[in-house]
Each structure stands twice: as structure tokens, then as C-alpha cells.
Amino acid sequence: MWPINTIVSLFLLLSIGLAQGRMNAFGLGHYYHNQGIRNAADGITNLTPSFQDNVSLSNPSTWHNLDFTYLSLSYSGNNNSMSNSTLLNGYSSLSNAVWIVPIKSKSSLGISLAPYSDQRISVTDQDTAVFHAFDDTLNVARSFDRSGGIMSFKVGSSYLLSDVLSLGMTFNILFGSARQNEVMNFGGSAVVQSSRMRFYGILNEFFISITLRDNLKAFSSYTYSMKPLEGVYEEKHLFDDANGNGYHDFYTPYYDFPFPDSVSAEPEVRLANLHSPIGYHLGLSQFINTRTSIAFEFGVINDDAEISDRVYIPLDNWITRTNTAHISFSRYPNDLSLNLSDKLSFKFGLTYYNHILNDQTSSITEVGGSLGLGFKFKPVGNQIDINYYLGFREYPDIADAELVQQVQVGISLADLWFVKRRQK
Amino acid sequence: MKIRDSILKFLGVLIFNFTVWHCSENPIQSDLSHSTIYLDTLTIREISGTNYWVAPNLGSNEKLYLGTKNGLNVPVSFIEIETPSPNYWNYYYDSTITIDSLHFKLYTNDSLLGLKEVLLPFLYFKSGFHFDESENTYLDFSGFTISDWIELGSPRIKINTVKDTVFTSDDSIMTISDNYLSTELVWDIMSIIDNLTFSKNNNNNTPLISTGERTFAIYNPQIDYFEAFSEEATTGEKDPKVLMYYRRSVITGDSTTIDTTSATIYSSGDLSIIEPNVMALDSTKLGLSNGMGLRSVMNISFLSSSLPAGSIIRSADLILPIDTTLSSPSYTVILDPIETDSSAIDSVAVYEKDPYNGIGYPYRVSSDSSNWRSTSANLGWGHDLFIISIKNILQNIALENETILGFKVVANEKNDPFESIWFDLHHSSVHPRVEIIYVAD
Numbered sequence: 001m002w003p004i005n006t007i008v009s010l011f012l013l014l015s016i017g018l019a020q021g022r023m024n025a026f027g028l029g030h031y032y033h034n035q036g037i038r039n040a041a042d043g044i045t046n047l048t049p050s051f052q053d054n055v056s057l058s059n060p061s062t063w064h065n066l067d068f069t070y071l072s073l074s075y076s077g078n079n080n081s082m083s084n085s086t087l088l089n090g091y092s093s094l095s096n097a098v099w100i101v102p103i104k105s106k107s108s109l110g111i112s113l114a115p116y117s118d119q120r121i122s123v124t125d126q127d128t129a130v131f132h133a134f135d136d137t138l139n140v141a142r143s144f145d146r147s148g149g150i151m152s153f154k155v156g157s158s159y160l161l162s163d164v165l166s167l168g169m170t171f172n173i174l175f176g177s178a179r180q181n182e183v184m185n186f187g188g189s190a191v192v193q194s195s196r197m198r199f200y201g202i203l204n205e206f207f208i209s210i211t212l213r214d215n216l217k218a219f220s221s222y223t224y225s226m227k228p229l230e231g232v233y234e235e236k237h238l239f240d241d242a243n244g245n246g247y248h249d250f251y252t253p254y255y256d257f258p259f260p261d262s263v264s265a266e267p268e269v270r271l272a273n274l275h276s277p278i279g280y281h282l283g284l285s286q287f288i289n290t291r292t293s294i295a296f297e298f299g300v301i302n303d304d305a306e307i308s309d310r311v312y313i314p315l316d317n318w319i320t321r322t323n324t325a326h327i328s329f330s331r332y333p334n335d336l337s338l339n340l341s342d343k344l345s346f347k348f349g350l351t352y353y354n355h356i357l358n359d360q361t362s363s364i365t366e367v368g369g370s371l372g373l374g375f376k377f378k379p380v381g382n383q384i385d386i387n388y389y390l391g392f393r394e395y396p397d398i399a400d401a402e403l404v405q406q407v408q409v410g411i412s413l414a415d416l417w418f419v420k421r422r423q424k
Numbered sequence: 425m426k427i428r429d430s431i432l433k434f435l436g437v438l439i440f441n442f443t444v445w446h447c448s449e450n451p452i453q454s455d456l457s458h459s460t461i462y463l464d465t466l467t468i469r470e471i472s473g474t475n476y477w478v479a480p481n482l483g484s485n486e487k488l489y490l491g492t493k494n495g496l497n498v499p500v501s502f503i504e505i506e507t508p509s510p511n512y513w514n515y516y517y518d519s520t521i522t523i524d525s526l527h528f529k530l531y532t533n534d535s536l537l538g539l540k541e542v543l544l545p546f547l548y549f550k551s552g553f554h555f556d557e558s559e560n561t562y563l564d565f566s567g568f569t570i571s572d573w574i575e576l577g578s579p580r581i582k583i584n585t586v587k588d589t590v591f592t593s594d595d596s597i598m599t600i601s602d603n604y605l606s607t608e609l610v611w612d613i614m615s616i617i618d619n620l621t622f623s624k625n626n627n628n629n630t631p632l633i634s635t636g637e638r639t640f641a642i643y644n645p646q647i648d649y650f651e652a653f654s655e656e657a658t659t660g661e662k663d664p665k666v667l668m669y670y671r672r673s674v675i676t677g678d679s680t681t682i683d684t685t686s687a688t689i690y691s692s693g694d695l696s697i698i699e700p701n702v703m704a705l706d707s708t709k710l711g712l713s714n715g716m717g718l719r720s721v722m723n724i725s726f727l728s729s730s731l732p733a734g735s736i737i738r739s740a741d742l743i744l745p746i747d748t749t750l751s752s753p754s755y756t757v758i759l760d761p762i763e764t765d766s767s768a769i770d771s772v773a774v775y776e777k778d779p780y781n782g783i784g785y786p787y788r789v790s791s792d793s794s795n796w797r798s799t800s801a802n803l804g805w806g807h808d809l810f811i812i813s814i815k816n817i818l819q820n821i822a823l824e825n826e827t828i829l830g831f832k833v834v835a836n837e838k839n840d841p842f843e844s845i846w847f848d849l850h851h852s853s854v855h856p857r858v859e860i861i862y863v864a865d
Contacts, residue, residue, distance in 0.1 A: 022452055122451040129457075133465050133861045140463060142456040184461050184863055191736055191863040193461050238461065238736035238863055258736070258819050266734070309460075316458045397454075 021080035021089060022395060022402055023364070026357070027307065027318025028199075028229075028275055029119035029149060029178075032095065034322065034353060036389035037370055039074035039096035039114075040410025043387055044349030044370040045328045047207070047219035047283035048295035051412070052381075053332045057098055059219060060156035060168030061207035063108035068380050069101045069417040074410035082400040091120070095408060101417060108158045116152035117275075119178045121145070123314040131186070140186040144314045145246070148178030150199050150229070158207070168207035174229055174275075175200055181246060182312055194236040194248065197311070201229030203277065215287035221280060223301060228276035233310055237263035269310065276304040281324070291334060297326040315397070319364070321356040333376040347372035347387065362396030368404065380414040461865050463738075468858040470725035471742075473710045473833070473849060476767065477774040480717035482696045483557030484837045486657040488530070488664070489696045490545050490642055491649035493842040496715040498696045499645065500568065502555050503530075503664045505620075505638045506692035512668055515687075516621040524669045524684075526617055528640060530579070530609040530652040531662035537607045538581035545642035545650050547611045548573035551619050553639040557693040561717075563776055565697055570643050574616055579609035606662060609652065613666070620666075640664075655691040664691040698841060700774065708850040709747060712757060712833060715841030720833040721762065721780055724814075724858055728824045732864040735822060740815035740860045745851040746796070746808050752843035756792040756836035757810065760784060761817045761828040780832045787817040787826070790836060809854065810847060818860070 023030035037044055038058055041051040046058040054065040057072055076095035098112035125142040132138075156170035182193040204226045210218045241247075242254035249256060281299030288294060301322045307313065328349035334342035353366040368391025376383045391404040482489070489498040507513065515521040528547060537544075550573045555564075585602040592598045613620070620638055642652075653662040666689040674681040700717045710720040724742070731737070742759070760782030767779035782788060791812035798808060820826040835845070849856050 025452065025454065123454050123456060124451045125456040126453040127455070127457075131463050133463075134467075134859045136861075138463070138861075142459050143451065144456060144459075182459055182461055184459070184463065186463065187738065191461065191738065193865055235865075238734060238865060240736060240738065258816075258823065262820060262825055263823060312460055314456065315454055 021078070021404070022082075022315075022398075023393070024118055024121040024146075025123055025314040026364075027303075027305070027313060028311075029117040029121070029146075031117050031319075032115050034319075034355065034366075035078065036368065036391060036404060036406035037076070037372075037387050037408050039072070039098075040076075040372070040385040040387050040408035041072050041074065041374075041383070041412055043328060043330070043347035043372045043385075044351050044389070045283065045295055045297055045326050047221060047281055047297055048217075048285040048328070049293075050295070050328060050330045050347055051383075053287075053291070053293065056219075057096075057100070057412075059207050059209070059221070060108065060110060060158045060170055061166045061209040061219070063100050063110055063156070063158045063168065064102050064105055064160050064166065066100060066102040066108065066414075068414035069099075070412050070414050071097075071099045072410060072412035073097050074385075074408055076409075077407045079403075079405040081403045081405075082398075083403055091118075093118075096410075106160050108156075110154075110156045112152075112154045112156070114152050114154075115149060116174055117150040117176070119146050119149045121314055136187075138186045140184060143183045143185065144180065144312065145183070146178055146180040146314070148176060150174050150176035164211040166209045168209070170205045170207075172203040172205060173201075174203065180312060183241075189244065190241045191238055192241045192246065192248070193238050195312075196234045196236075197231040197271075199229055199231050199274070200227075201225065201275065202227040217285045219281075219283040219285070219297075221299075223280070224278045225276040225304075228273045228305070231271045231274050231311070233269045233271050233308075235266040235269075235310070237265065239263070271308045271310060273304070273306045274308075274311070277301050278304060279322075291332045293330050293332075295326070295328045295330065297324070297328075299324045317357045317359060317362075319355040320358050320360070323354040323356075325352045326350070333374070335376070335381070343376045345372075345374035345376065345383075345385075347374070351391070353393075357396065364393060364395055366391050366393040366404070368392065372408075378414075380416070382414055383412040385410045385412070461863055463861070463863055466731065466860040466862065468724060468726055468730070468860070469855055471722065471744075471849065471856045471858070473720050473722035473847075474707075475705050475711055475718060475720050476779075477700065478717045478719055478778045479561035479563045479774055479776055480698050480700050480715055480841065481558065481561050482698055482714065482841055483560075483693075484656055485696065485714070485841060486654055486838065487651045487696075488642065488654045488694055489649075489651050489698070489841070490644060491647045493649050494715075495701055496698055496842050497701070498698045500565075500570070500641050500643045501696040502553075502694060503640045503642070503691050504555070504557075504693040505640065505664075505666050505689055508687070508689050512687040512689055513621045515668070515670055516617060520673045520675075522671045522673075523614075523617065524671060525612070525667075526614045526620070526669075527667045528576070528611040528613045528664075529667060530642070530664050531606045532609065532650075532652045534607055534651075535583065535604045537609075538583055543644055543647045544578045544581075544609070545644045545647060546578055547576040547613075548641040548643055549576060549613065549616050549619065550574065550639055550641070552637050554637050555639065555693070555695055557695040560695060560697075561776070562697050562699050563774075568697075570641065573641060573643075574619065576611050576613055576616065576640075579611050582608040582610055584608060654694045654696075660688075660690060664694060665689060708848065709750075710744075710833065710847040710849060711750075711844055712755075712835040712846075713841070713844035714835045714837065714839055716844065717774065718844065719778070719780075719835075720847075721767075721830050722759075722833050723830045726818055726821060726858065728822050731822050731860070731862055735862045735864040737815045737819045737822070738861045738863060740813060740818045740858060742810075742812050742814050742856075742858050743797075744810040744847040744849075744856045745854040746810050747846040747848045748808050751845040752840065754793050755839055755843065755845045756790055757812065757845065758788060758790045758834050758836055759812055759814060760788040760832045760834070761826070762830045762832050763828065765829050778832070780829075782832050783817075783826070783828070787820070789813060789816070792836075810845075814858070815860075818858075 074096040077092040079090045096114040100110035129140040158168035160166045239248040240257040279301035283297040285295040331346040355364040370389040372387035374385040387408040389406040393402040488501040584605040588600045764781040
């Protein structure tokens with residue numbers, strides 16, 4: 001058995017690689033809920049059950065239907081490429097970790113940790129500008145680098161009001177930081193404008209599950225910003241990155257100009273309302289037979305953000321409204337069968353995204369499909385899931401379409417927790 | 425334990441999967457013209473300056489001079505000989521040592537010195553005469569007379585060469601040519617050995633540890649022009665020096681061994697006294713000359729508000745037109761921001777000490793002719809624009825880290841003291857200016 005520390009180190013190492021998609025260059029980065037599948041257990045849907053026949057890990061109003069306490073971890077690998085160029089970016093990271101404790105099948109409590117926004121981006125200017133300075137002609141190339149992102153820590157709960165109605169809610173704390181470098185390269189070295197931003201915000205989500213008929217259920221969620229995301233912005237002094245390492249430092253062979261200790265950063269500025277989502281989702285799940293269901297979901301999320309001019313947005317635009325539609329087909333395992341094939345679950349789904357941009361005249365559209373397979377094992381219902389997502393994304397400013405591929409691998413471990421054992 | 429084992433197995437699977445997963449990063453391309461940082465230029469033309477005089481000191485110059493050149497006169501040069509360790513001077517009192525000869529040597533690179541009919545410098549000696557090579561100027565020797573010095577006459581000339589040789593076919597060495605190395609001026613100073621080996625306050629015959637005040641002077645009011653290497657020029661090879669040849673008798677049992685050898689005693693300081701010949705100057709020109717003691721102070725109209733807040737200077741070149749008809753084509757100039765100014769307090773025609781105190785490192789900058797440029801209408805020898813970067817001090821003024829009282833402009837101490845450089849602040853077509861390229865947010 002490998003030492004746990006070694007495994008964790010390798011795991012982190014694999015997750016650190018810089019990567020990006022074009023979506024990362026809009027606004028505060030790429031929101032994870034706009035990229036393929038949220039987690040391996042739920043597949044492409046968020047409200048309607050697909051983890052189990054009556055449970056969605058993303059929908060707290062279904063959590064009390066779990067028979068055991070679950071710890072579910074998902075890891076995703078993403079690949080973004082442009083169809084008509086050699087541009088290729090890949091990255092992997094933990095996509096979701098959720099721990100849910102059902103309480104007497106009447107209520108539940110859960111916490112989750114997941115990335116919310118990926119701000120990693122590296123953009124170079126498509127043109128080199130020419131600047132005439134005295135007797136010199138300077139070729140000026142701009143670029144922009146940003147790293148970091150926003151994490152989401154959720155505390156959720158559900159309560160079964162009646163046989164047909166259950167409620168759920170999550171208290172979603174957003175936090176994170178980003179570091180960005182705006183670079184102007186000319187005359188053999190780069191002038192860099194560095195800045196830092198720390199994020200904090202609270203979102204609330206309310207969920208309702210209604211059993212319309214024995215085989216037909218309706219789900220809905222409402223999202224609003226209890227405390228719109230705000231950022232504490234700190235702008236560093238411009239510096240000439242003589243040693244080319246991207247940091248304002250003394251390292252040889254050339255010292256950056258001016259000396260780091262001769263300048264100070266601007267006072268921190270609090271930037272409010274950087275991200276303020278408000279919207280709803282509706283879902284309908286229809287069982288075809290005891291182990292097979294189809295589901296429809298659609299939703300609208302508006303972002304009432306007012307991003308300050310101080311925040312440099314590489315593509316000078318951000319998403320203000322997202323319309324989504326999902327359709328999925330799920331086949332669940334048979335818990336009572338000993339047949340190996342009956343322990344497999346199957347998920348297939350199609351999705352459509354339409355992101356309206358801030359200029360209100362252009363949008364990003366994405367169509368995609370996912371295919372998932374799960375394997376349930378042990379009497380408590382441990383489950384391994386693997387999902388593949390393939391999507392095509394079209395941007396308003398380029399003719400090229402982006403090919404999005406995602407693989408999600410997850411494991412969900414179940415156990416009886418908080419049960420009093422009889423003493424022998 | 426089961427959960428932990430399951431997790432570890434799961435992680436193992438993940439690691440395998442994501443190790444084979446292709447990870448890469450290609451920058452995307454887009455229009456970044458909305459960037460908040462921008463490039464701009466600023467030209468400062470409000471530049472003024474004045475000349476001032478400081479009594480010239482050539483103590484750190486690599487040459488010793490005598491005579492007149494370009495209107496500047498050097499009447500005398502002093503050389504102080506050190507008290508070495510071991511103190512060879514005390515050999516005079518050692519009964520086992522016999523001093524055979526004592527020579528004073530100067531070196532010059534004038535290969536024709538021994539061949540032409542020229543006047544040579546006379547050597548003089550005076551014990552107890554003290555000078556400070558880094559402080560003393562002509563002002564300290566206004567009543568100087570050579571009459572109370574011991575005259576040691578004119579030198580013997582010796583040309584040092586190195587032979588260029590090759591091996592012939594029969595393995596013998598053949599000399600192709602003699603390559604000139606230097607010219608030695610050698611004075612026999614054995615006659616003053618008593619004066620050299622006694623210190624100034626020694627009234628009995630007991631040898632003392634010398635205070636080092638063994639001072640020679642080269643002097644000849646009739647000489648046209650002469651220069652030799654000073655102690656700053658080399659690390660001993662061509663320094664002024666005294667060469668002592670002696671014999672040491674070593675008695676071992678019944679036998680006595682006599683060892684003939686030599687000792688070199690180097691100069692510990694030297695100084696040419698130059699008279700600056702103060703004259704009226706053209707106020708439209710700024711001049712620099714080590715020999716004249718001519719310096720300049722310059723004001724550039726640059727404030728912290730001259731650039732947008734938060735700007736960074738990529739380059740800031742001070743450009744001054746050079747009057748090529750008066751200036752040396754090879755000259756190194758130093759600019760030092762002024763920290764304190766006592767010129768109003770000590771207002772005199774020629775300052776004994778420089779009244780402008782520069783900040784020095786890291787703002788002191790220098791520029792030599794390799795950095796100069798040509799105007800399209802260049803005059804004389806081509807490069808007629810003096811260029812020096814002053815971006816570090818301007819950046820720190822912009823950052824409000826420094827406030828200065830102008831710039832002190834001086835000639836580098838290694839420049840030929842008889843040469844000068846002149847900047848034309850009122851040139852008909854080329855204006856003095858500072859060209860700044862900066863980036864702002």
C-alpha cells in the first residue's frame with residue numbers, strides 16, 4: 001500500500017497544472033456549473049435524480065431519501081480545443097466533494113466543497129502594436145495572465161414536509177483569490193501590472209421536490225445572492241520585469257526596476273457586486289419503469305453583476321444571463337439482484353447552454369452530450385461513476401468552435417454513521 | 425479502515441487516469457487593446473545649468489605631469505615613498521647588510537623620450553614634507569619654492585623592450601623584433617641615503633620606524649610637457665618606486681655567505697599640482713575639465729507630478745548637444761543628483777571643496793563617448809549628442825522617494841586633465857532635453 005502522503009502529493013501535483021479554456025477569459029472566469037458535468041455521481045442533471053432513483057447529490061431536497069451517510073468525491077479532467085487551430089488546453093482538478101447525513105429519512109444535513117470559478121487564463125494580443133518613441137520604433141505586444149479562482153463551500157439541509165413535498169436549501173459560501181499580470185512587452189523586456197483580489201460572497205439556494213404521481217416528480221430551485229460576491233482588490237506598482245520571471249523581485253541576473261522596496265502597492269479597494277446570480281431551475285422526472293427514467297430540466301440564471309473597471313477582463317465581456325436545458329435518460333441498478341449487470345447504472349444526457357453576454361447583443365452557445373456508467377457495490381450501496389462529456393461551444397467573436405471534453409470519475413462511499421451500537 | 429482502503433484504491437485509479445491524461449497550456453489570442461496600461465512619451469526641454477570652479481586635485485589620476493598643455497600648467501609633482509614591511513630602510517643600520525645602490529624610478533610610455541633633445545624633469549627630495557594626494561590642491565602650495573629641497577639632477581633613460589622570438593629549423597632561437605614596453609627614468613639617489621633612512625625628528629643616530637614622509641618632487645620650470653605613470657596606473661609594475669640593491673652576509677660557523685639581492689619600495693602617494701587658469705566663460709555653455717577644476721550644476725524641470733501617478737519609466741535619456749569644436753572626442757562624464765548645496769555660504773570664484781554634495785549610489789551615473797549619438801547635422805568628429813540615462817533618479821522623484829537640488833555634472837577622474845568637454849545649451853538646432861518613455865496605468 002502506498003503511503004497516504006505520497007498519494008496526496010501526487011494528487012496535488014496533477015491538479016496544479018495551469019490550464020484554461022476561452023470561457024476563463026470572460027468576467028471572473030469560467031463558472032464550473034457552465035462546464036459539462038458538475039460531478040460524476042449526478043451526470044448532466046442537477047435537480048432531477050440520477051445518483052439513485054430518488055436522489056440527486058446536487059439537490060438537497062432529495063437527500064433525506066438516502067439510506068446511508070454518503071461521502072462522494074469526484075475528479076474531473078477537462079480538455080478544451082479549437083476546431084480549426086492547434087490550440088489545446090487540458091487540466092484536471094477535484095470537481096466536487098460532498099458529505100451527506102440523512103436523518104431518519106425525514107431530513108438531512110450535508111456539506112460540500114467544490115470549485116466555483118476557474119480564473120486561470122493566459123491571453124496574448126492577436127496584434128503587435130507599433131509605437132514611435134523619439135527616434136525608435138517599438139513593437140508592443142500585450143499579454144495577460146491570471147491564476148486562481150473561487151471555491152464554493154456549501155452547507156445544505158432538507159426536510160420532508162409530507163409524502164409528496166420536501167424542501168431543501170444550501171448556504172453557499174464563496175471564497176478565493178486571484179493574481180493577475182497585465183503585461184506590455186517591448187524593447188526587450190516586459191512592464192507588468194500585477195494585482196491581487198480576494199473574493200467573498202454568499203449565495204442561497206432553495207429547493208422543492210413534489211411528487212406529482214407515483215412515477216412523476218417535479219423539482220425546482222431558486223438561487224439568489226444573499227451577499228453578492230465582492231472582492232478586495234490590491235494593485236501593485238508597475239515594474240519592469242528585467243529578469244523575466246513575472247515577479248517583482250531582486251533575483252539575478254537582472255534586477256527588476258524599480259527596486260521592489262522603493263514602491264508600495266495602492267491601498268486595497270473593496271469592489272462590490274462582482275457576481276450576483278439570481279434565477280431558477282425547473283425539472284421533471286418521469287419513470288418509464290422501476291429502473292428507468294427520463295428527465296427534463298431548464299433554468300435561467302441572471303447575473304446582476306457590476307464589475308468595476310479596475311478589474312481587467314481579458315475578453316472585455318462577461319456573462320449576464322445563462323439559459324440551460326437538459327434532457328437525460330437514466331437506468332438505475334437493481335439493489336436486490338446479485339447479477340453483476342444489474343449493479344451497473346447508465347446515464348445519457350443532452351444539454352444546451354446559451355450565455356448572454358454583457359453587451360446584450362452576443363451570446364455563447366453550447367450543445368453537448370454526456371454518457372455515464374456507474375457500478376454499485378457492497379450492501380450499503382457504494383458506487384463508482386465515470387462520465388464523459390462532449391460539447392461544442394460557439395463564441396460571438398471568433399469563427400472557430402471550441403470542442404469541450406470532460407471526463408469525471410467519482411466514488412461514493414456509504415456507511416451507517418451516528419448509530420448507537422449495543423454494547424457487548 | 426475499509427473506507428480508507430477504498431479511498432486509497434480510488435486515488436490509485438485516479439492517478440493512473442490523470443497521468444495519461446494530456447495536460448497542456450496554450451495561450452489564447454484575442455484583442456487586448458482595452459488594456460489599462462499604456463505607453464507614452466514625455467520630453468522635458470526646461471534644462472538650465474551653470475559652471476563653477478573647484479580647485480583641481482589630480483591625486484587619483486593615472487599620470488603624473490609636469491609642464492604646460494592646453495593653457496594649463498603643472499609646476500611640480502610630488503611622490504611619497506612608503507615605509508615598507510619589512511622596513512628596508514632599516515637595512516642601512518644592519519651590520520650584516522651593505523647597500524650597494526639606491527635608484528628612484530619613474531615610467532612613461534613616451535618611446536622617443538631618450539631619442540630626442542628634450543628637457544627632462546629634475547628630481548628633488550625633502551624629508552618631512554607631507555602632502556595629501558586626495559585633498560591638496562594648488563591653493564595649498566601658493567608659496568611653494570623648490571630652493572630648500574635637495575636636487576638630485578636629471579635622470580638616466582632606459583628603454584624597456586621585449587624580444588619577439590621564433591625557433592629556427594635547427595632549434596635555435598631567433599629574434600624577430602624588439603617590442604617596446606616602457607621608458608624608465610632612473611635617478612641615482614644613493615647620495616641622500618642618510619636622509620632617507622632617518623625620520624624627520626630623529627636627532628640621534630638611532631633608526632626609527634619612519635613616519636613615511638620621504639617625499640620626492642619632479643620639477644623643471646623650463647620643461648615643455650612631461651607625463652609619467654602614477655601609482656594608480658598599475659599594480660606595481662610601472663609605479664614610481666625606489667630600487668635598493670644590497671648584499672647580506674650570513675655567517676655560518678667558520679664560513680660567510682654573501683647574498684646579493686634587491687628590494688623594491690613603492691610609492692604610497694603622488695600628486696601633480698595643477699594651476700587651473702580661471703577665466704571668463706561663455707554662459708551658454710557648460711564645461712567640464714579636471715585640470716581646470718571646471719564643473720557644472722544642472723537643473724531639469726522634473727517633478728513628481730510630471731508623470732501620471734503610478735507610472736514606470738522605461739527610459740529617460742538626458743541629451744545634451746556637444747560643442748565639438750572645443751571638446752575632446754573621448755570623455756567620460758558623471759551626473760550625480762545633488763543632496764545638499766553650500767555654494768551660497770561659501771560663495772567664492774574657486775571653491776576649495778565642492779559645495780554640491782551628491783547622493784551617489786545608486787543614482788550617480790556616467791556616460792562615455794560610446795553612448796553618444798549623432799545629429800543629422802553633426803559637426804566635427806561625428807558624435808555630437810551626449811546621452812546619459814537618468815531614469816533611476818527620475819523614477820524615484822516620481823515616486824516621491826527623493827527630492828534633489830539639481831544635478832552635479834563632473835568629469836570622470838580618469839579623463840585627461842588637460843582636455844575638456846563643452847555642452848551647448850543654446851544650440852541653434854538641437855535643444856538639450858530629456859526624452860522619457862514611460863508606461864502608465
